Amino acid sequence: MIGSTNAGSAIKTTLVVTVTDSSSSGYQTGRTVTITNGTNTQTGTTDSSGQVTFNLKSIGTYTISSDAPSGATASTATVVAEIGGSYTASITISVTSITVTVTDASSSGYQSGRTISATNGTETVTGTTDSSGQVTLHLTGSGSYTVTCTDVPSGGSANTVTVSVSVGGSYSAAITLTFAWIFSMTFNATTFQTDPTGCLVYGDDLVGKTPIANANTSLGRASNYTSSFWCWSDDGTSSNPLLKDCFFATFNSSGVLHEKLNPNDLTKKIATWNNSTKVWESASGSSSITSEDTMFCIPTVYSARSSSKLLLSDDSSKGTAYAHTIGGHVYDYLAIGVYLSSDDGSKCWSKSGVQAKGSQTRANFRSHSTAKTVSGGYAMVWNYHQxxxxxxxxxxxxxxxxxxxxxxxxxxxxxxxxxxxxxxxxxxxxxxxxxxxxxxxxxxxxxxxxxxxxxxxxxxxxxxxxxxxxxxxxxxxxxxxxxxxxxxxxxxxxxxxxxxxxxxxxxxxxxxxxxxxxxxxxxxxxxxxxxxxxxxxxxxxxxxxxxxxxxxxxxxxxxxxxxxxxxxxxx
Incomplete structure (x- = not known):
């Protein structure tokens, strides 16, 4: 009967407990396992495979537990034993862990072999990412850990992630490697006097790139556009690091982003802006270029010009964001009207199919442009810097x-x-x-x-x-x-x-x-x-x-x- 002794009987009742280490760190070895049935308690130590066998001294319900290393927790198990039975139970050691995924924004393979560190001030744990950019760090502490990439490739930068952990928990962190782009051209003032093309030579990220050269004698796409570094796919992607972050868009009457356009066919939209989540959501169909402001949007660009060089970059240390700065503030985006400005008598517009306005003073264009509302910014007649x-x-x-x-x-x-x-x-x-x-x-x-x-x-x-x-x-x-x-x-x-x-x-x-x-x-x-x-x-x-x-x-x-x-x- 349940609770009766098994002592002295030739019939053995056994229980094999297997301890598994979720972190594959060897913590299954040498674990102290305790089994309890009422007042009857037995202990044993696991071997290298994480197993320990008990000959039960009584029958009935056993609660099984194990100790755990620092920074880990152990699960428990319950077994109901009867005379002569052979039973098994499993316990898992859960080690506090952070799985870090590194993404290389340049698609150059830099996510592989990166050294990742997690520290809470008293403990620092490091690991190396695999070919997919992942590494799992096993921690012994708890609280707030700062996760960093300690060997960012030359010319790149990486975000830092803070993760709050509890003992035994599994967490994740994402680190992105980004690389500044630099477009430059050397300028030769002497050659410039006679050769407006030969005076400029591509440098930095433009070395080896082919410039646009159009030979059309009727209105058409630039001759080498589709094979050029200076083109987009219909979905707005580009191998050009500047252009891939630029986009054509319409803005609604409240000055809020509305539609992202197919760069090769502005009459078609490819996404709509969710102003609550601040993300583009895939869309299709006709665009609103005849009824809404249609703009070419450029992320913050820093420029530097000198007697020998012209430079553009997304790296703020390389130049000054003249065109994106208004009232002392550097804005995320500059949007330039795709079309010449029309004017309905109170406001200026950049709309397809609407006759461009003439015979009007700059002061009137100014007042009719600044009268417009732009979410998160300002409207204006473009200035010298732009x-x-x-x-x-x-x-x-x-x-x-x-x-x-x-x-x-x-x-x-x-x-x-x-x-x-x-x-x-x-x-x-x-x-x-x-x-x-x-x-x-x-x-x-x-x-x-x-x-x-x-x-x-x-x-x-x-x-x-x-x-x-x-x-x-x-x-x-x-x-x-x-x-x-x-x-x-x-x-x-x-x-x-x-x-x-x-x-x-x-x-x-x-x-x-x-x-x-x-x-x-x-x-x-x-x-x-x-x-x-x-x-x-x-x-x-x-x-x-x-x-x-x-x-x-x-x-x-x-x-x-x-x-x-x-x-x-x-x-």
Missing amino acids: WALMRDLVLFTIKSFDGQRKIGQGGHSYSTRTPGGCNTISPIAGDVSGTSNHVMCYIENMWGCQYQFIDDFYGNSGTYYVGQNAVPTDNTSNKTSITGFAAQGFATGILTGDISWGLGTNSSGDNSKGLCDYQYYSTSSDRLGGVGGVSGYVSDGYAGPSYLSAADALSYSYGSFGARLAFVFDL
Whole structure:
């Protein structure tokens, strides 16, 4: 009967207990196992395989337990024994663990062989990741552990993770290795005088890359776009580390991100923005480019310009985020209107199919742009720094100052400026013969179709002042001065200061050398700036990515002068 003794009987009742170590650290060996049946208690020690055998002294219900090493817990078991039976029980030693997964954002295999450390101040445990980037660290303590990668590859960075653990628990942590990209071009001022393409040479991450070169004599996708480093797939992915984080998007009437667009067909959406979770959710169908602001969104980019080099990077130590800084704050994103600005009388828009506005002063464009709401940021007429970033992006894309010959001349009639002609072609499209009314290099008709005011830009007696103000002004307040701009035509010499870079210092060139694009300065007071130009004067090249007219009065308006919308915003 249950509870009776088994002593003295020839019939044996046995119990084999197996202890398993979940961490495979050998903790199953030498464990003290205790079995209890009422007041009857027996103990034994496990062998190297984690087993111990008991000859039971009584029958009935046994509770089985084991000691555990520091930082671990042991499960318990229960067995009901009867005379002559052979029984088994299992106990698991659960060791406190953190499984760390390392991901290499560059897809270069750096997740393998990384040294990972977890420390709580008194204990430090290290391990090495396998080929998939995983390692499990077994801890003896509890509380808060800091998990780090201690051998980040050169040029990379890794996040740190804090994990709060309890004894015996299993936890996870994710570490991502990220690598800054650096795009640079060396600049040779002497070669520049006669060769606007040969004066630039790719450096850093652009070594070995092929620039865009378009040969189309009718409006079409740039000839080598699909095989180029400067292209996207339809889903927005790209091997280009800058472009893969850029995207085309619409913003709703409240200034909130709405749709991510197929970069090669802006009439189609590929995702919608969930503003609660702050993630893109897959979507398909027609986009809202005819009814919502359509923008080219660029994550924070740092630039550095000098007499010998032009550089862009996502590494803040490499330059200054001029274009993303407004009111002293560096924003997550800059969004430039894909289309020339339209105006409904109270607000400016960047919409496909809506005629671009002309014959309006910069002050009116300004008030109608800043009247818009942008979630997490500001709306404005694009400023000098934002235009300069787009100019630089064009220069990097074509590795040349000759935008009209490398991509396209743009429109020849500023009276025909209905946006959307490149929607279904590609982000880089044009016609080098000059017969179409469109050109596109990330934004449509940056040059060739209409002059565009740049805001927070003010000239006085030959000195120019450029600002980054949330509320732009027509004076020198809170602006950086630029001196030495002296072009009155085609320049074969340029200023090479970080902010003034690319502004002409003479007028001794033509449309096939030097800047290739006309620039004007003025020694008069109260001047404003316009960029882009129109290609109606093809023989003179009065258009291009470097075109700048800084000679018109603040009150100036004309049918060929418009604007372009810009947003800065944080997510």
